[in-house]
Amino acid sequence: MDFEVSDDRRMLADTLSRFLSSDYDIAARNKVAYAAPYHSPEKWAALCELGTLMALAPEENGGFGGTGFDVTTVFQELGRALCPEPVLAQLMAIRLLMAAGEDLEGPLSGTTRYAVAIGELSAPYTLDLIETEASGGTLTGRKSVVYGAPGADRILVAAMAGGTLGVYEVDGSDARVTAYGMIDGGPAGEVFLDATQARTVLADGAAALQDALDWGTLALCAEAVGAMDWSFATLLDYLRTRKQFGKRIGDFQALQHRAVDVSIEIEQARSITILAASRMGTPEQSRTCSMAKNLIGRAAKLTAEETIQMHGGIAMTWEYPLSHYAKRLTMLDAQLGDTDFHLERVMAAHMAA
Amino acid sequence: MDLSFTPEEEAFRQEVRTFLAEKLPKDIAEKVKTGKSLTKDDHERWQRVLEERHWYATTWPKEAGGPGWTPVERHIFDEEMAMAHAPRIVSFGVHMLGPVLMKFGNEAQKSRYLPRILNQDDWWCQGYSEPGAGSDLASLKTRAVRDGDTYVINGQKTWTTLGQHADHIFCLVRTNPEVKPQEGISFILVDMATPGIEVRPIKLIEGGHEVNEVFFTDVRVPAENLVGEENKGWTVAKYLLTHERTGIAGVGFSNEALDRLKGLAREQRRNGKRLIDNPLFAARLSEIEIDLEAMKVTNLRLLYEAQKNGAPGPETSMMKIKGTVIRQALNDLSRRALGPAAAPFPSEDLEGNEALVAPEHAHAAASYFNNRKLSIFGGSNEIQRNILTKTVLGL
Ligand SMILES: Cc1cc2nc3c(=O)[nH]c(=O)nc-3n(C[C@H](O)[C@H](O)[C@H](O)COP(=O)(O)OP(=O)(O)OC[C@H]3O[C@@H](n4cnc5c(N)ncnc54)[C@H](O)[C@@H]3O)c2cc1C
Numbered sequence: 001m002d003f004e005v006s007d008d009r010r011m012l013a014d015t016l017s018r019f020l021s022s023d024y025d026i027a028a029r030n031k032v033a034y035a036a037p038y039h040s041p042e043k044w045a046a047l048c049e050l051g052t053l054m055a056l057a058p059e060e061n062g063g064f065g066g067t068g069f070d071v072t073t074v075f076q077e078l079g080r081a082l083c084p085e086p087v088l089a090q091l092m093a094i095r096l097l098m099a100a101g102e103d104l105e106g107p108l109s110g111t112t113r114y115a116v117a118i119g120e121l122s123a124p125y126t127l128d129l130i131e132t133e134a135s136g137g138t139l140t141g142r143k144s145v146v147y148g149a150p151g152a153d154r155i156l157v158a159a160m161a162g163g164t165l166g167v168y169e170v171d172g173s174d175a176r177v178t179a180y181g182m183i184d185g186g187p188a189g190e191v192f193l194d195a196t197q198a199r200t201v202l203a204d205g206a207a208a209l210q211d212a213l214d215w216g217t218l219a220l221c222a223e224a225v226g227a228m229d230w231s232f233a234t235l236l237d238y239l240r241t242r243k244q245f246g247k248r249i250g251d252f253q254a255l256q257h258r259a260v261d262v263s264i265e266i267e268q269a270r271s272i273t274i275l276a277a278s279r280m281g282t283p284e285q286s287r288t289c290s291m292a293k294n295l296i297g298r299a300a301k302l303t304a305e306e307t308i309q310m311h312g313g314i315a316m317t318w319e320y321p322l323s324h325y326a327k328r329l330t331m332l333d334a335q336l337g338d339t340d341f342h343l344e345r346v347m348a349a350h351m352a353a
Numbered sequence: 354m355d356l357s358f359t360p361e362e363e364a365f366r367q368e369v370r371t372f373l374a375e376k377l378p379k380d381i382a383e384k385v386k387t388g389k390s391l392t393k394d395d396h397e398r399w400q401r402v403l404e405e406r407h408w409y410a411t412t413w414p415k416e417a418g419g420p421g422w423t424p425v426e427r428h429i430f431d432e433e434m435a436m437a438h439a440p441r442i443v444s445f446g447v448h449m450l451g452p453v454l455m456k457f458g459n460e461a462q463k464s465r466y467l468p469r470i471l472n473q474d475d476w477w478c479q480g481y482s483e484p485g486a487g488s489d490l491a492s493l494k495t496r497a498v499r500d501g502d503t504y505v506i507n508g509q510k511t512w513t514t515l516g517q518h519a520d521h522i523f524c525l526v527r528t529n530p531e532v533k534p535q536e537g538i539s540f541i542l543v544d545m546a547t548p549g550i551e552v553r554p555i556k557l558i559e560g561g562h563e564v565n566e567v568f569f570t571d572v573r574v575p576a577e578n579l580v581g582e583e584n585k586g587w588t589v590a591k592y593l594l595t596h597e598r599t600g601i602a603g604v605g606f607s608n609e610a611l612d613r614l615k616g617l618a619r620e621q622r623r624n625g626k627r628l629i630d631n632p633l634f635a636a637r638l639s640e641i642e643i644d645l646e647a648m649k650v651t652n653l654r655l656l657y658e659a660q661k662n663g664a665p666g667p668e669t670s671m672m673k674i675k676g677t678v679i680r681q682a683l684n685d686l687s688r689r690a691l692g693p694a695a696a697p698f699p700s701e702d703l704e705g706n707e708a709l710v711a712p713e714h715a716h717a718a719a720s721y722f723n724n725r726k727l728s729i730f731g732g733s734n735e736i737q738r739n740i741l742t743k744t745v746l747g748l
Pocket of ligand 1: 242249252254255309310316478481482486489512513732739
C-alpha cells in the first residue's frame with residue numbers, strides 16, 4: 001500500500017497551483033466566469049502552455065500522464081482555484097480521439113479546443129435515448145447544456161446512425177451554438193444541428209462514449225474534492241476568527257460537531273475518488289465512477305450548504321469567494337449524471353444479481 | 354379532535370381566493386411565479402389593492418385600520434396569497450414597526466406614522482444587524498449621542514433588506530456604552546434623507562440586489578424620534594422580533610412549491626419516462642410531502658394555542674426551523690428536477706428566442722441559492738435551537 005503522491009504529480013500540482021493562485025485568483029476568475037465568453041482565452045492558452053492537458057494522455061499518445069491519478073491531480077487544482085476553463089470537455093475529447101486512434105497534437109497542446117455534446121433535453125445523462133441523427137455525412141438534432149461549446153473549434157457529437165451510436169465531429173463554426181454562462185460560472189450552450197456537415201470519428205462509439213463519460217466523472221469528483229478542501233479550510237478560518245457573544249463561533253459545540261461531520265464526509269469523498277482513479281482502465285471503471293459521483297454529490301452538497309450556514313450572512317454575498325465555491329459544488333451534481341442517476345447505476349448491479 | 358376548519362373559516366378562504374383571482378395583477382403574479390425580482394412599484398401597486406379592501410395591515414386590530422383577523426384567518430390568508438403567487442407583503446413598516454408603535458410609541462408618533470404606514474407613504478427598513486453584531490445583536494456599536502434635542506448617530510448597519518427603496522429606517526443604537534450590553538440600547542426612527550446617511554448595495558450569491566449596507570456619519574435625528582425610553586430599546590427590539598417570526602413557517606410557500614414541483618416532475622422526462630415515475634425521485638418528493646403534511650398540522654396546533662392564549666410562544670422557533678428546512682428541501686429538489694437545464698445563469702439573453710427550459714423554471718437554481726438565507730436571517734436556525742433548548746427543553 002502506498003498513498004504517497006509521486007514527485008512528478010506533486011510538481012504538476014505545484015506548478016498548476018502557483019499559476020492559478022497568482023495569475024488566476026478569485027477576483028480574476030469572477031471577472032471572466034460570469035461575462036461572455038465566460039472564460040479567458042488568454043488564461044486557457046497559459047494553462048495549456050504549462051502542460052496541463054499533456055497530463056491527460058499517456059506517453060504513447062504524445063502526453064506524459066493519462067492515468068486516473070494524473071487526471072485527479074489536475075482537476076483537484078482546478079477545483080481548488082475554481083477555474084472556469086473548459087478543461088473537462090477537452091479531457092473527454094482526448095479520450096474519444098484516443099479511442100479512434102487519432103492524432104492528439106491539437107487537443108493536447110490546446111491549440112484546438114473541443115466540446116463534447118452528448119446530453120439532450122429529455123436524456124440529459126444517458127446514452128440510451130439519443131435522438132440526434134447522423135446520415136449522409138450530416139447531423140441533425142439538438143444537444144443541450146454543452147459545457148465549453150461556445151467558441152470551441154470542434155464539437156464531438158454523439159449521434160445515432162441506423163440504430164448504432166457513433167461519434168461525429170462538427171466544425172465549431174458550422175454548428176449553431178447559443179452561448180450562455182452558468183450560474184456557477186463558465187461557458188455552455190445549446191448546440192443546434194440542422195443537416196450540419198460532420199466527419200465520422202467512431203461509427204460504433206458507445207463504449208468510447210461511456211469511457212469518456214467515466215473519465216469526465218472522475219475529473220468532476222476530483223474537482224469537487226479540491227473545491228471542498230478550499231471551502232473547508234475557509235470555514236475553519238472563519239470559525240476561529242468570527243466572534244459573537246464574546247467568543248469565537250468555533251467555541252460553540254453546535255458548530256464544532258457539524259464541522260467535524262463535514263470534514264469526515266470530505267475525507268470519504270477523497271477516498272472514493274482515489275478508489276475510482278485506481279480502477280480506471282479496469283472492468284470496475286464505470287461502476288466505481290458511479291459510486292464516486294454519488295458520494296461526491298452528497299458530500300459536495302453538504303459542504304456547500306453547511307459552509308454557507310456556519311458563516312451566516314457573509315457567505316450569502318457575491319463578494320465573499322465562498323459563495324462561488326458553494327455554487328460550483330452544488331451545480332456539479334447536474335453534470336454527467338446526478339447522485340440519483342449514479343445511485344441507480346450502482347443499484348442496477350444488485351438488482352440484476 | 355377536529356382538524357377541519359369551521360364553515361366560517363372555509364367561507365373566508367373562498368372569499369380570499371375570489372379576491373385574489375379578481376384583483377391580483379397578472380404581471381406581478383407572473384414575476385413572483387418565475388422568481389424574478391419585483392420593483393418598488395410592483396410592491397406598492399399590490400399593497401394598495403390590498404389596502405382598498407383593508408387587507409394590508411393583517412396583523413393590526415380593527416380599530417387601528419386592520420381587518421382584526423384571528424391567527425387562523427391570517428394563516429388562511431397567507432396560504433392563499435402564496436398559492437396565488439401574490440408578492441409577500443413587505444413587512445418592515447406594517448408588520449414590524451406598526452405593532453411596535455402601537456405598544457411603545459407616544460401619541461404623536463402613533464398619529465404621525467401609523468396612517469403613513471397604512472397608506473404606504475413611508476417605506477421602512479430594519480436597521481438591526483451590524484458587521485460585528487449578527488446573532489449577538491446586543492453587541493451592536495452604532496452610537497447615538499444626545500446633543501440638546503437631537504441624537505447624533507455614527508456607525509454602520511448591514512443586511513438592510515430593500516433599504517434601496519426605503520425612505521425611513523428603524524434602528525437599534527447604543528446610547529449608553531457603560532452598562533451591560535442589553536441595557537444601553539435605544540430604538541429610534543430615522544429619515545433616510547437626513548444628511549450623513551449613505552446606502553451601498555450588497556450583491557447576493559445569485560446576483561440579485563435585495564440587501565444593503567447603511568453608513569451613518571454625524572447623522573442628526575430629532576430626539577422625539579426615540580420610541581419608548583432611552584436605553585430601554587432591547588425590550589422594544591425583542592417585541593418586534595416576536596412579530597418578525599410569526600408566519601415564518603412559510604406553509605403557503607411550501608404548498609405552492611410542492612404543487613409546482615409535482616407538475617415539473619410530470620413534465621420532465623428522463624430515460625423515456627416521466628421523472629415522477631422514477632422511484633428515487635418519487636421517494637424524495639414523497640418524503641418532503643410527508644414532512645410538510647405533518648408541519649401543517651404542527652402549525653395549526655400552534656395557531657390554535659395562540660388563538661386560545663393570545664401570543665405565540667417560543668414554539669414559533671420550532672416552526673422557523675422546520676419550515677425553512679422544508680422550503681429549502683423543496684427548492685433543492687426543484688433545481689435537481691431540471692438536471693443540467695437548471696444550471697444556466699438566468700439572464701435576459703436566455704429569456705429570448707431559445708430559452709433552455711420553460712421560463713417559469715428558469716430561476717430554480719437562483720431561488721435555491723437565494724433561499725439559503727431562510728435558515729440564516731430572522732435569528733439563524735442555530736439561535737432558534739438555542740432558544741428551544743432553554744425555553745422548551747429547560748436545559
Ligand atoms: C438576505 C438577508 C437579509 C437580511 N435582512 C436583514 C434586515 O433587513 N435587517 C437586519 O437588521 N438584518 C437582516 N439580516 C441579518 C440577519 O439577521 C443576520 O445575518 C443573522 O442574524 C445572522 O448573523 P450573522 O450573519 O452575523 O452571522 P453570525 O452571527 O456571525 O453567525 C455565524 C454562524 O454562527 C452561528 N452562531 C452564532 N452564535 C451561535 C451560538 N450562540 N450557538 C450556535 N451557533 C451560533 C450562526 O447560527 C451562524 O451559523 C439579513 C440577513 C440576510 C442573509
